[in-house]
Amino acid sequence: MPKLTKTVIDNATPREKQFTIWCSELKGFGIFVQPSGTRTYFVDYRSPNGMRRRMTIGRHGPITVEQARKLAMAELGSVVKGRDPAGDRTARRRSLTVRELCEDYLTMTEKGLVLLCHKFR
Incomplete structure (x- = not known):
């Protein structure tokens, strides 16, 4: 198991099946x-509740090995602080956008499910 360097990654010959360095x-x-x-950086960790998680960092080429290592250290650091980076990423992707929130609000208003209050001075 070598230190990941550009040379190690570039010299890795693709095989018939995906493999990990x-x-x-x-x-x-x-x-x-x-x-x-194709070569893709990732980080593997256990979430605070003990589940094994694997999170993609990015592709080799657009991201250098040193950039990927720094991103991996940041993600692993947040795990030490009790966070779950992959879980957080999933939650963000599932969250409503502002547009969706506004559309839902307008739909509910049209149905009379939202009461509008006006303050008079």
Whole structure:
């Protein structure tokens, strides 16, 4: 298990199936190498409730190995503080947008389910 470097990643020959190269210096940080040659950084950790989580950081190329390592350290640091970065990401993606919230509000108003109060001075 070598330290993940640009040389190690670029020299990884794609195989018939996806495989993982783990970083020897940062526990939980690794890269997937796809049969197509695509390489994707990820971080693997246990959430505060003990569930194993894996979160994609980004693709090799647009993101350097050092940038990915810094992002992985930030995510792992938040796990130490009791957060679940992958769970937070999922919750954000499922959240209503402001547009959806406004549309819901207007729909409820049209149905008479929202009372409008006006203050008079």
